[in-house]
Structure formats: structure tokens, C-alpha cells
Amino acid sequence: MxxxxxxxxxxxxxxxxxxxxxxxxxxxxxxxxxxxxxxxxxxxxxxxxxxxxxxxxxxxxxxxxxxxxxxxxxxxxxxxxxxxxxxxSGDGNIPEDPLEEDSHMPVPKLVHRYADRCLAIMTETCATYCRHCNRKRFWSHSNHLSLKTRMHNMLRYIAEMPQIREVIISGGDPLILDDHILEYLLSSLKAIPHIDVLRIGSRVPVVMPMRITGELCRMLKRYRPLWFNTQFNHPSEITSESARACNMLQEAGIPVSNQSVLLQGINDSPEVMRNLLYGLQKISVRPYYLFHCDPAKGCLHFRTEPKASIALMEKIWQQCSGLCLPQYVLDVPGSAGKLPLNMLSGKIKNDLKNHQHFFDKFK
Ligand code: SF4
Structure with a gap:
């Protein structure tokens, strides 16, 4: 356009x-x-x-x-x-909340699935609504609590849970909030003695890169170790503006990683996936996860066929350097976490068998 x-x-x-x-x-x-x-x-x-x-x-x-x-x-x-x-148009039995996040919320909008970390959903709004989003159930739900009450409930819970060492601030997109609100949250979390690490999950470098301003970066820098995860899904999203946004975060000492979703018709060909991974490597953004698209209501048409997807990733695994390779995972409900899907197919297993003599040396 x-x-x-x-x-x-x-x-x-x-x-x-x-x-x-x-x-x-x-x-x-x-x-x-x-x-x-x-x-x-x-x-x-x-x-x-x-x-x-x-x-x-x-x-x-x-x-x-x-x-x-x-x-x-x-x-x-x-x-x-x-x-x-x-x-x-899909089946009415498909869950809206495939990862059962809602049943792991001890206080509103704070997901505590794993003992050592939790996810703070700060807003239901995003700069751009991604049609494949596995949290699209939130978009239409109005927020009954004020942001202040939501934050205070979350902070109180986190302060009482010494096993939590990492907080992931996500949404919706937390970077649609003003800097002073973000700073209030980051400084309050940083003041909790058992919180070691903060993480922000945001798609603004991809959909609204101008949100990454010098002022924001200077503020974020004060709360390191702070990790930033974003979501590039296609090489055409890597533009001079998005590269600049990622570079500003990196120059502030904030590592930027990428969590893509494997999407039918969008990035499920070896050529597109390779270009995406090479493109990310060129802008120093680490490909971290590639998610198999969750079976969420309203998203089924984006899901790829697992066998073909594993074959796709095997091709990528054989062609690209390790620095370009994300872990291809299926997120599952509860604390079981993210199941790696790489290297499961018969072909890879066969290849490994052919190198049995190599592994024997380690016995
Ligand atoms: S930015 Fe994230 S939370 Fe918002 S619609 Fe996209 S995937 Fe969903």
C-alpha cells in the first residue's frame, strides 16, 4: 500500500x-x-x-x-x-483459551503457569490486532479493573511469591502504555528483592516501530537485566524502520529475540522461513522460538499440518547456521511448557542411525 x-x-x-x-x-x-x-x-x-x-x-x-x-x-x-x-466459521467446540491461561490466574490478568516466572497481561489492546493471536478472546472483553488496581493486585501477589524470579510483561501489547506507567511497573517490580529478571513481550517493533523512542530506551535501560521479545513472522516485516527500532533497544543494552508463529500461507515455505531467519540474523535479532500455531478459536485456518511443518524445519535445520535457528515448539497447557518439535521425524532419526559409529565413541 x-x-x-x-x-x-x-x-x-x-x-x-x-x-x-x-x-x-x-x-x-x-x-x-x-x-x-x-x-x-x-x-x-x-x-x-x-x-x-x-x-x-x-x-x-x-x-x-x-x-x-x-x-x-x-x-x-x-x-x-x-x-x-x-x-x-469454525467448530464451536474449539477452545478460546487453548493454553488454559485463565485457570492459572491467581489475580486478574496475572498468569502463573511455571513456578519461577509469571506473565503480567497489562492491557487487552494492541497497536495492530494479529488475526492469528491466541489471546484474541481478550480483545472484545472490557477491562473491569482500572489499570492501577490491576497493577497493585499483581505486584502484591508477586511480592508474596519468593519463587518467582522473572516477570514477563505482555498483553495485548504493553508498549501501547505511556512511558510513565511502564516505568512505575518496572521500578515496582525491580524493588521486589526476589525479582532478578524482567522481560517485555511486544510486537511494536514490527507493527509500530516508531514507539521505540530514545526516551523509552533510556528509561528501559535503567531496569536491566531486561529482555525484549518481539514477533516478526515474515521477511517483508523487516524494514529500515523495524531494524532501527530493534537497534535502538540493542544499543540500550536490551537483547532482542524473536518468537514467530508458523502460519499457513504466510511463512510455511522453506524459502520464506529461511529469508525470515537470515533477515533477523542480519539485524541482530535472535530467532528464539517458532511456535506451532495454537488451536485457538478463530485461528484454525492458520494452523499448518504437523508432519509437513517438521519436514520444513528439518530442511531449515540442515541449511541454516545455528545462530539462525529458533526452537520449533508446541506450547501445551499447564506447566508442561513448550514441547520441542525439531528432530522428531523418521528422516532425522535415520540420519542419526547412520552416524551410530560416531556416537559409539562417546560410550
Ligand atoms: S500483538 Fe501480540 S497480543 Fe496483540 S494481537 Fe498480536 S499476537 Fe496478539
């Missing part, structure tokens, strides 16, 4: 607005009618999309929309952010 066209559509906004994250957030495309104007009515499947957005809302930053190439229905950016009738 042409950036100039977007700017002129958005009330002839000035180019400097484009670089302002508040402007990007305020001007998110949230209505099907606006999408129709921008993409052309014929480019959208049908008017069933309004029924989709009444269940799972629409929000796309102008920046992320600008990464779309023309009106191709298979465009990888479009497939991640434009609603699809299949989101509401």
Missing part, C-alpha cells in the same frame, strides 16, 4: 506525523469501510467481515498497512491483519 495515499487519506497528515507513534496509534484503521476505501471494495472477500469484527475487532496501524503489497489476497501482511470470515 502506497504511503502517500495513506497519508492523504488520513486527512493529509504531514510526513512528521508518520514518525509519531501516538499519531500512528490514533489513526489505526478500525473500520471495514475505511479498509474498503483504502484497498478497494473488490479486494475484500465480502460484507461478512463486519460479522467478524463484531466478534474480533479490527485495528491496523497506517505503518503496518503500508507494508502491504497491492491488493493481493495472499499478501502476508494482509493475511495477518485483515479479518477473514474463517475466524468465525
Amino acid at each position: 502506497n504511503k502517500k495515499l495513506l497519508l492523504s487519506h488520513l486527512n493529509n497528515a504531514a510526513a512528521k506525523d508518520w514518525r509519531d507513534w501516538r499519531w500512528q496509534f490514533k489513526n489505526r484503521v478500525t473500520r471495514i469501510e475505511t479498509l474498503e476505501t483504502l484497498l478497494g471494495k473488490t479486494a475484500l472477500p465480502n460484507d461478512g467481515l463486519k460479522a467478524v469484527t463484531s466478534v474480533y475487532p479490527l485495528a491496523i496501524t497506517p505503518y503496518y498497512l503500508s507494508l502491504m503489497q497491492g491488493n493481493d489476497i495472499h499478501d502476508p501482511i494482509r493475511a495477518q491483519c485483515v479479518p477473514d470470515p474463517r475466524e468465525i
Whole structure:
């Protein structure tokens, strides 16, 4: 999508607005009618999309929309952010909360699945709503507690649990919050003696990279060790703007890792996956996890077939250097955690058998 066209559509906004994250957030495309104007009515499947957005809302930053190439229905950016009738056409028995996070919340929006760490869901809002999100059940749920009460409940619980050493701040997207709110949370967590490490999970470097400002980085730097995980799913998301955002975090001493989701028709070909991993390595972002898409309501059409996906990752494993390789995992409910899916197939097992003499030497 042409950036100039977007700017002129958005009330002839000035180019400097484009670089302002508040402007990007305020001007998110949230209505099907606006999408129709921008993409052309014929480019959208049908008017069933309004029924989709009444269940799972629409929000796309102008920046992320600008990464779309023309009106191709298979465009990888479009497939991640434009609603699809299949989101509401699935089996009614599919869980909304496949990882059973809701049953591991000792206080509202704090998920405590593993003894040594917990996940603080700070907001239900994101800069861009990813159609494959396994927490899309939150989008339409209004937040009954004020942010202040939510934070205080979380902080009190964490302070009373000495086994928790790491807190993952996520959402929704926590970086839609203002710096002073984030700083209040980070400083309060840092003041708890048993908290060693903080982690932020945010997709803003991909969908609204202008949110990573010098001021934000200077603030985050004060709360290291702080780890940052983001979610690039396709090489076309690696742009000069997203690379700059990651670089600013890295220059503040904050390691940036990537957690992709394997998505049907988006990144499930060896060529696209290889380019994504090479691209991440080029911007010094470590490919950390590749998640097999969860069986969440509204996301089934993104799920890939496990055998083919394992074969895909074997190919990648054989072609790419170790620094490019994420761990390919299936997240499962409860504390069992993330099951590695790499190296499970017969082919790899056979290859290993062929090298038995090598392993014998270690006996
Ligand atoms: S940014 Fe994260 S939480 Fe928000 S919609 Fe995308 S995947 Fe879901």
C-alpha cells in the first residue's frame, strides 16, 4: 500500500506525523469501510467481515498497512491483519483459551503457569490486532479493573511469591502504555528483592516501530537485566524502520529475540522461513522460538499440518547456521511448557542411525 495515499487519506497528515507513534496509534484503521476505501471494495472477500469484527475487532496501524503489497489476497501482511470470515466459521467446540491461561490466574490478568516466572497481561489492546493471536478472546472483553488496581493486585501477589524470579510483561501489547506507567511497573517490580529478571513481550517493533523512542530506551535501560521479545513472522516485516527500532533497544543494552508463529500461507515455505531467519540474523535479532500455531478459536485456518511443518524445519535445520535457528515448539497447557518439535521425524532419526559409529565413541 502506497504511503502517500495513506497519508492523504488520513486527512493529509504531514510526513512528521508518520514518525509519531501516538499519531500512528490514533489513526489505526478500525473500520471495514475505511479498509474498503483504502484497498478497494473488490479486494475484500465480502460484507461478512463486519460479522467478524463484531466478534474480533479490527485495528491496523497506517505503518503496518503500508507494508502491504497491492491488493493481493495472499499478501502476508494482509493475511495477518485483515479479518477473514474463517475466524468465525469454525467448530464451536474449539477452545478460546487453548493454553488454559485463565485457570492459572491467581489475580486478574496475572498468569502463573511455571513456578519461577509469571506473565503480567497489562492491557487487552494492541497497536495492530494479529488475526492469528491466541489471546484474541481478550480483545472484545472490557477491562473491569482500572489499570492501577490491576497493577497493585499483581505486584502484591508477586511480592508474596519468593519463587518467582522473572516477570514477563505482555498483553495485548504493553508498549501501547505511556512511558510513565511502564516505568512505575518496572521500578515496582525491580524493588521486589526476589525479582532478578524482567522481560517485555511486544510486537511494536514490527507493527509500530516508531514507539521505540530514545526516551523509552533510556528509561528501559535503567531496569536491566531486561529482555525484549518481539514477533516478526515474515521477511517483508523487516524494514529500515523495524531494524532501527530493534537497534535502538540493542544499543540500550536490551537483547532482542524473536518468537514467530508458523502460519499457513504466510511463512510455511522453506524459502520464506529461511529469508525470515537470515533477515533477523542480519539485524541482530535472535530467532528464539517458532511456535506451532495454537488451536485457538478463530485461528484454525492458520494452523499448518504437523508432519509437513517438521519436514520444513528439518530442511531449515540442515541449511541454516545455528545462530539462525529458533526452537520449533508446541506450547501445551499447564506447566508442561513448550514441547520441542525439531528432530522428531523418521528422516532425522535415520540420519542419526547412520552416524551410530560416531556416537559409539562417546560410550
Ligand atoms: S500483538 Fe501480540 S497480543 Fe496483540 S494481537 Fe498480536 S499476537 Fe496478539
